[in-house]
Amino acid sequence: MKYSKELHEQLRKRYKDSDPAYVQCLLDEIERLQNERRWIPVSERLPDIGVEVLVFDERGDIMIDELCRWQSELIWADDDDGVTHWMPRPLPPEEEK
Numbered sequence: 001m002k003y004s005k006e007l008h009e010q011l012r013k014r015y016k017d018s019d020p021a022y023v024q025c026l027l028d029e030i031e032r033l034q035n036e037r038r039w040i041p042v043s044e045r046l047p048d049i050g051v052e053v054l055v056f057d058e059r060g061d062i063m064i065d066e067l068c069r070w071q072s073e074l075i076w077a078d079d080d081d082g083v084t085h086w087m088p089r090p091l092p093p094e095e096e097k
Contacts, residue, residue, distance in 0.1 A: 047086055
């Protein structure tokens with residue numbers, strides 16, 4: 001997923017006096033974060049077996065589930081309603097100091 005052309009232009013205008021490499025670094029980080037936090041269609045790829053992920057199913061439910069191997073098939077451990085998308089679980093909150 002590429003950052004939008006509008007965002008690109010806004011950053012270029014706002015940081016017009018900055019090093020172009022700095023602006024590109026910002027845009028690259030935005031793209032990385034967008035890719036990290038997007039729903040991934042199961043038709044695109046599946047998560048690793050045994051790794052808990054967030055799943056979205058055909059009923060619109062969101063839950064934590066994991067892909068398992070059962071006999072010769074890959075199945076979701078807890079969802080029988082047709083998982084359509086998944087994403088990695090977010091990190092837990094950091095402890096306040």
